[in-house]
Amino acid sequence: MTGHEHDASMDESDGVERTDGGTAGGTDDVALDPWGSSTVEDYRKLFEEFGIESFDDVLDSVSQPHYLMRRGVIFGHREYERVLEGMADHNAAVLSGFMPTGDPHIGHKLVFDEIIWHQRHGADAFSLIADLEAHSARGLDWDEIETHARDYILSLLALGFDPEAGELYRQSENREVQDLAFELGIETNLSELQAIYGFDGETDVSHMQSVVTQMADILYPQLEEPRPTVIPVGPDQDPHVRLARDLAARMRTFKVTEAYASFETDESNRELLGAVYEQLDGEDEAVVRCEAAAEFVAEQYSAPELESSLRAAGKEPLRHRVRFLDRNADEETFTALIDAIDGEKRVYEGHIDAFDLGRTDAHELAREIEVEHGGYGFYPPSSIYHRFMTGLTGGKMSSSIPASHISLLDDPQTGYEKVKSATTGGRDTAEKQRELGGEADDCPVYELYAYLLADDDDDLATTVYEECVTGERLCGDCKEQAAVLMREFLNDHQEKREEVEPLLDSLDIGL
Known part of the structure; x- marks a missing residue:
């Protein structure tokens, strides 16, 4: 099978074959690059071009939905209904991985929260450090990886991940993942990776190996028994999800x-x-x-x-x-x-x-x-998709631009000052703001409320939005309130990191 063909997966709840919108590489209209700096100007295009379904269609079926779901930050899914059914029967899993290329920041917190919410609602939770990928695709040395891996795990634990009820691992230490990656590699060929990821004659073999290792990560929760599994991702990671769904189907006996x-x-x-x-x-x-x-x-x-x-x-x-x-x-x-x-x-x-x-x-x-008879019986992995956070300076939030993001390790006062310096969706003058209202939908500061600072308080998020667009709220006061909340969040988070640090020694993960 070449990279231009697509092995359809089967929706086993209704028997309808789904092709997930074409080849795993997708179309050229919306470029999704798992290692680049993808942005999506119109998320609706993803429904059309890549077969992602609107999360609104399943929201009413979610018991006690996370605020990211309620506020539309989680905007799309693939076959999430199956995961909801599995969680109700205590037979589902959630998995996401983190490439330790820098400090964990507030954008990563979205995924931490999604893993923890699923764990608390009945799914077995898996989280991994993608150290092999960081070394092969990003060229980080192992000392850097060690430092960043430790920080990611500490923040995950501080936010509420239960390591006794879940599993944390590193790609480089998990032999079962590596063995599964070898088997999946038999079902994957070079032309397919070229079509999906743009690999060429200059791409090193280790980078290609890191792809099948990620596929093994995605299917790893089903090794002991097949079960619905959800992968929370940003839309730029969708090529990985679609390839994993194809490989799950190819590994099936029937x-x-x-x-x-x-x-x-x-x-x-x-x-x-x-x-x-x-x-x-x-x-x-x-x-x-x-x-x-x-x-x-x-x-x-x-x-x-x-x-x-x-x-x-x-x-x-x-x-x-x-x-x-x-x-x-x-x-x-x-x-x-x-x-x-x-x-x-x-x-x-x-x-x-x-x-x-x-x-x-x-x-x-x-x-x-x-x-x-010794087969895997994989379910095609499901996925949910969250919006990208806008950087504090406008554009995409990037770990390589310190002013664009707030690290979970930033000094609380530094976090306060970054918010105070952030770009807003306000008008040129206070008079225009009062007359025309602000543009909350294009405001990085409002996103901070919706994605993080309002936490579970929907009334606060709604009040900030309505006061902004009606001109009642001015940007200076809004940023001051957000900056104070950010300082409080960072202070609280870092205290919790210190509290959970003793847990690291008890984890079965080499740091």
């Missing part, structure tokens, strides 16, 4: 689809055949034959390949069935699946058709047989 005749079709023709079946079935009591369906397709649609397949099938009845396609099954596993299917079935060289089995039960059965 693929489950719907079918209507003994021959196999591509996805578009399968959908068309389903529509034809719905139109012809029930018109009268006679059995619908494939040759009759071919005539119908010839009259109503332009689908020569499907028409030809139907004619070749002749008088075979057109019947709905669930199909198990052999992806990686050995003879013993294939036979075990045949024996496990109850009711009417047909066995072919590369697939099995079951006529009395629903889609959800078919997926569960395929996974059960796969795991019993």
